[in-house]
Amino acid sequence: xxxxxxxxxxxxxxxxxxxxGQVISKSIVLSGFDQKQSANEAYDQAxxxxxxxxxxxxxxxxxxAGKKEVDFAxxxxxxxxxxxxxxxxxxxxxxxxxxxxxxxxxxxxxxxxGKIVDFxxxxxxxxxxxxxxxxxxxxxxVPLEEIGPLALQSNNxxxxxxxxxxxxxxxxxxxxxxxxxxxxxxxxxxxxxAARIISMARRVGxxxxxxxxxxxxxxxxxxxxLGDGLEIEVLVPDKPxxxxxxxxxxxxxxxx
Amino acid sequence: xxxxxITTTIPVEVIFxxxxxxxxxxxxxxxGEDPRALVEEAELAGYxxxxxxxxxxxxxxxxxxxxxxxxxxxxxxxxxNTHALMETLQLAGVEIVPFAxxxxxxxxxxxxxxxxxxxxxxxxxxxxxxxxxxxGRVRDKVRELDRLTWQENLASGWENHLYQVSCSDFSGNPxxxxxxxxxxxxxxxxxxPRKGELRLGYIGVPPIVGDLYNYLEERGARVVFNEVQRxxxxxFETGGLVEQYRQxxxxxxxxxxxxxxxxxxxxxxxxxxxxxxxxxxxRQIEDLIVREKLDLPLLTLEGDKPNRLDARTxxxxxxxxxxxx
Numbered sequence: 027x028x029x030x031x032x033x034x035x036x037x038x039x040x041x042x043x044x045x046x047g048q049v050i051s052k053s054i055v056l057s058g059f060d061q062k063q064s065a066n067e068a069y070d071q072a073x074x075x076x077x078x079x080x081x082x083x084x085x086x087x088x089x090x091a092g093k094k095e096v097d098f099a100x101x102x103x104x105x106x107x108x109x110x111x112x113x114x115x116x117x118x119x120x121x122x123x124x125x126x127x128x129x130x131x132x133x134x135x136x137x138x139x140g141k142i143v144d145f146x147x148x149x150x151x152x153x154x155x156x157x158x159x160x161x162x163x164x165x166x167x168v169p170l171e172e173i174g175p176l177a178l179q180s181n182n183x184x185x186x187x188x189x190x191x192x193x194x195x196x197x198x199x200x201x202x203x204x205x206x207x208x209x210x211x212x213x214x215x216x217x218x219x220a221a222r223i224i225s226m227a228r229r230v231g232x233x234x235x236x237x238x239x240x241x242x243x244x245x246x247x248x249x250x251x252l253g254d255g256l257e258i259e260v261l262v263p264d265k266p267x268x269x270x271x272x273x274x275x276x277x278x279x280x281x282x
Numbered sequence: 283x284x285x286x287x288i289t290t291t292i293p294v295e296v297i298f299x300x301x302x303x304x305x306x307x308x309x310x311x312x313x314g315e316d317p318r319a320l321v322e323e324a325e326l327a328g329y330x331x332x333x334x335x336x337x338x339x340x341x342x343x344x345x346x347x348x349x350x351x352x353x354x355x356x357x358x359x360x361x362x363n364t365h366a367l368m369e370t371l372q373l374a375g376v377e378i379v380p381f382a383x384x385x386x387x388x389x390x391x392x393x394x395x396x397x398x399x400x401x402x403x404x405x406x407x408x409x410x411x412x413x414x415x416x417x418g419r420v421r422d423k424v425r426e427l428d429r430l431t432w433q434e435n436l437a438s439g440w441e442n443h444l445y446q447v448s449c450s451d452f453s454g455n456p457x458x459x460x461x462x463x464x465x466x467x468x469x470x471x472x473x474x475p476r477k478g479e480l481r482l483g484y485i486g487v488p489p490i491v492g493d494l495y496n497y498l499e500e501r502g503a504r505v506v507f508n509e510v511q512r513x514x515x516x517x518f519e520t521g522g523l524v525e526q527y528r529q530x531x532x533x534x535x536x537x538x539x540x541x542x543x544x545x546x547x548x549x550x551x552x553x554x555x556x557x558x559x560x561x562x563x564x565r566q567i568e569d570l571i572v573r574e575k576l577d578l579p580l581l582t583l584e585g586d587k588p589n590r591l592d593a594r595t596x597x598x599x600x601x602x603x604x605x606x607x
Contacts, residue, residue: 091593106601130594142605144579147598 028078029085029282031108031274032069032099034061034092037128037156038241041068042271043076043083044279051076052268061092069098087278089270091130103277105270106134106145112273113237114140116263121233124223124252124260125270126242128156131219133227140273146226155219156242158194162215165198166208177212177247184214194218212247220251227256237261239269287344287353289367290360291450291514292381293396293527297354298456299413300403305350306451311339312490317588320346327370334562335490335587337363344371352377354399359383359533361563383533393524414523417452420460424449424515427467432506432550435475439484439505440495441466446511447488476504480606483507483547485539485572486558486565490585497591503603507550509543536568540575547578554579554606556599561586579606 033040035057042052053071057064065088073080088096089108096102109125114136125132134145148155163173184206186197194215201211219242227236236258242248243266253260263269286297287307297304311317317339323346324338325331344350355368357380368378379402384391400410424445431437445463452459480503484494487510495505510532518529531539547555555578559566569582581602583595591599 091597102600104597104601104604106597107604142601145601145605147594147601 027279027282028076028083029087029275029278030069030072030083031271031276031278032065032086032088032090032093032096033105033108033268033271033274034065034088034090034095035127035241035270036091036130038267039064039068039090039092040268040271041065041072042268042275043072043078044272044275045076047276047279049272049275052265052271054267057092061095062097065092065096066098085278085282087274087281089274100278101281103274105130106132106147107142108270108273108277109239110134110136110142110273111140111276112269112271113239113263114138115272115276116269117235117237117261119235120237120261122227122230122236124227124236124238125240126155126219126223126238126248127240127267128160130240131155131223131226133223133230135230135233144230146229148222148226156240156245158219159215159242159245159248161195162198162212165195166202166211168208168212173212174216174245174247174249176209177216178250180207180209180213182210182213183217184210186214186218213251216245216247216251217255219248220255223252224255232256232258234258235261237263239263239266241267243267284352285350285454286379287347287350288356288451289340289353289364290356291530291532292354292356293399293410293523294451295410295413295417295523296396296399296403296405298417298452299400299405299409302403303454304451305347305454307340307343307350307353308336308488309448309451309453310347311336311343312492312588314343321587329370332562334361334363334560336487336560337361337367339588341367341370344376345374350376352379354379354381356533357382358385383527385534387528387534387538389524389528392527396524396527410523414526417456420452420456420463421449421516423460423463423467425517427463427470428512428515428517430467430470432481435477435479435504435506436470436473437466438495438499439482439508440499441470442505443484443488443495443508443511446508446515449515478502479504480553480603481506481551483509483543483550483552483555483578484558485509485543485555487560487563489558489583490560490588491591491595492588493590497596497599498603501600501603503553503606505556507546507552509539509546512546513542536571537575540572543576547576552578554581554602556581556583556602558583558585560584 055067086099088099088102093102113120113123123134131148135143163170243262283303320342321338323342329338431442484505513532520526
């Protein structure tokens with residue numbers, strides 16, 4: 027039984043091939059302007075890496091912001107449902123799932139089967155998502171992969187007032203001019219993103235265990251801010267950016 | 283016949299009794315050719331961007347319809363931004379008649395407000411009561427459509443929304459509107475009943491996006507309870523006009539509204555509820571009360587500009603329906 031999950035995110039498209047419930051290959055490509063094309067590319071790569079042909083695939087389930095563009099999928103599933111299913115696959119005790127990608131931040135509560143009980147999603151602004159830290163990294167002239175570790179070097183609390191990514195960037199510039207250290211600013215940025223996510227998590231109600239998925243799960247600065255803010259251990263699977271695709275592949279296997 | 287614009291549902295019986303034509307400015311705005319342009323027009327005039335689009339839309343709508351020279355503005359029981367709306371319209375030379383629903387549902391205060399409006403229009407209680415009977419016959423038909431929606435499963439959520447929301451002004455012509463309702467009732471009765479759908483409640487102000495109901499129905503879910511729209515249709519049998527507008531829940535406390543919502547959720551066997559709140563509206567704060575007091579799966583939706591459902595809102599709806607299944 028071979029199933030595939032394709033997660034067309036705002037920035038990256040991921041595909042995961044599952045054989046009898048085990049991941050046998052995965053791929054990631056930039057989503058770009060043509061989501062249909064990126065879904066095909068990710069799918070082709072994952073199939074090739076798995077050493078199978080498309081004819082061997084029993085069911086494809088698409089998820090993510092561009093899920094409707096995946097014309098080869100048998101069906102679609104919401105990214106909230108796919109994320110929870112994937113998170114519980116890695117951590118069966120997971121009941122609160124935080125999923126932060128490039129443009130979206132989500133908090134959901136699920137049961138032992140990964141079925142959603144309640145959820146909250148960020149509103150019209152990306153201040154609680156990965157693109158915020160990306161934009162701040164640019165303002166600080168720090169490579170994206172360094173902005174998280176940089177935040178860990180600071181213990182100072184600086185509150186950011188701006189509610190919007192664009193205004194926050196000018197606030198960061200003001201802090202730079204005020205000779206605030208990059209580490210302090212980086213921590214302030216991650217505290218601000220985490221604060222947005224924490225308010226969503228509290229809205230749905232935080233229950234142990236808490237699992238963090240999505241690309242921002244790779245950012246240690248954010249994970250520290252989230253764990254400190256919620257006073258809870260944050261569990262993160264290996265390569266958290268693939269969890270939604272894995273969840274979709276798991277649901278695909280059940281649907282077939 | 284002279285036209286009276288209304289900013290929300292008011293005792294419209296008074297306006298019809300005077301031989302005037304009421305025009306629900308919300309309906310006129312949202313069904314206009316380009317509602318977004320009306321919002322932008324108000325912003326150009328100086329209305330803030332972070333303000334409810336309905337208020338901005340109503341402002342430009344009135345200015346673009348010079349046949350509406352009188353507006354009845356609800357200063358209590360609806361949006362407090364109406365105060366500034368009323369003043370900016372006054373600045374443009376529009377005659378304003380303020381109307382306030384007393385927060386505590388006090389019958390004497392409400393009667394006083396209605397009588398002040400009657401005095402403006404120069405009508406007596408006899409005339410108003412006759413008008414109430416005339417509109418009551420139309421309201422009965424719309425109530426039947428609501429019953430066909432939830433009890434017989436013969437009408438769509440959109441039809442339920444449209445006909446009930448239209449009861450704020452009866453599209454300016456109660457008899458014509460009544461005939462249209464009758465036609466729909468006949469057609470609905472000839473349909474096969476819908477089966478196996480998720481049953482949803484929609485609470486809060488009517489949506490500023492046009493495709494919500496169809497989107498839900500394409501995904502096997504149907505709105506069988508439109509809370510505020512049903513209130514516009516006046517669902518309760520009452521002995522008189524004052525009591526009718528005391529029973530009407532929308533302008534009063536959220537707790538009073540919740541009594542009605544809980545009762546209907548139970549009666550209509552709802553699987554879940556969508557709470558819609560307009561961006562920048564005080565009712566967004568009340569969402570926390572709704573969440574705490576309503577023991578049903580709840581999805582809060584926010585809408586800003588008049589448009590179609592955006593991708594993020596669709597994702598929320600998909601996830602909510604998945605969750606209910």
